[in-house]
Amino acid sequence: MKQINYKKGVDILSGYTKHMCDNDVTKAKNDLNKFLTSITPLLPYEYDFRVILDLLYKYYPYEMFLIDEKYKYYCAKEKSIISKDKKSRYDFKSLNNLIKSLSIYNKLISDEYKIKHQEKFDESKYCMNIEALSAKRDPKIRRIIDKIEKAKLRTQQVEPEFIDSLIGLYDKKNTSQKDKVHIIKELEKYYCHKVIRFFSKKVDTEYNSQLREMTFFHLQSLGFQPVLRKQKYMRIPSKNKKRRDFLKNVYAKERYNIKEIPQELEYRIEISREQRIKTYDFFISHSSVDYDVVQKLIQHLNKSGKNIYCDWINDNDYLKRHLVGDATLNVIIKRLQQSKELIFIISNNSVKSSWCKYELNDFYQQQKVIYFIKREDVQNGIFEYYKYDSNWFIDPLYKEMDLFGVKT
Helix, strand or coil: CCCCCHHHHHHHHHHHHHHHHHHHHHHHHHHHHHHHHHHHHHCCCCCCHHHHHHHHHHHCHHHHHHHHHHHHHHHHHHHHHHHCCCCCCCCCCCHHHHHHCCHHHHHHHCHHHHHHHHHCCCHHHHHHHHHHHHHHHHHHHHHHHHHHHHHHCCCECCCCCCHHHHHHHHCCCCCCHHHHHHHHHHHCCECCHHHHHHHHHHHHHCCCHHHHHHHHHHHHHCCCCCCCCCHHHCCCCCCCHHHHHHHHHCHHHCCCCCCCCHHHHHHHHHHCHHHHCCCEEEEEECCHHHHHHHHHHHHHHHHCCCCEECHHHHCCCCCCHHHCCHHHHHHHHHHHHHEEEEEEEECCCHHHCHHHHHHHHHHHHCCCCEEEEEHHHHHCCCCCCEECCCCCCCCCCHHHCCCCCCCC
């Protein structure tokens, strides 16, 4: 039987990754050289490393964040190979140490340069330099922040209790490419450390091109700068010849496009584990007209570690307003069952909503706790919610309500 030289393939891939690291180190140093040059005219009469660092973070916050992310990325890879008793491979220093390794920094921090700087220091020119760089950098910083914040609005900034199970399900050997597409779409709905780390790893190691691209573009939308590897530089994650042939010739090329309709989600809820393992701390019952306060409330609850269900955030890729029907209702019923408690946002719109009335009745029938909060309170930054003792909504025949064609 012909022997396959796996070690040669591993060496080629290891060399490629080390080459990537060396390139990233060079780029980081070149960028930092440019940043230091641009903030040099902004150095005050007296300064030290902390002042220089603060200026870099003030005028290049996104760029500094990316360099720090690269450092964390290579630290994780280094830790992984050392744990396997392999030779140290990645030398990406921390941001502080990278700055201190630069000749321009050592020049700025030297006593000789500081003396000359103080001798020719001009307060009015110093203020003009601050205004000039601020005028140049502030619009760019704002554009980047706005783009990232817009992407985050489509997520919940919390770590749900089922996240480990969802990630573990993806990594199971028998999980199909189709199921992995669905799992990635679910993970995209959360912005937290575990999800970002998972996506960063899959950009590096996922052998299926569609899945690798999905993680790549999602990380990009959140302001990260991952590297999308070419297939020839990917390690086939198996030593079994039959398995390797399948991964290389079949799995790598598989693609699946989700049918973004309520019926697809209804079907997934019935047959797929990635939907069945979900739980939510609160179901938000509200009128769609009040979407602005819903976002505020969710952001506040996320800060307390609460995972929230809101149809146009959690299931926005399936539940379309123009496709409302039986499948939509069945999804909502399932999400009510998966939710521990419910918060009803009281407004002129929600008390008239047939959907809100249905949700309240269904939750009441499950004998679970219902809370309420006023729309006006959320608008004013008051997020106290109270147990709802009113019974105006109770209707024994609520399941016979005509929900379709009415406003939610």
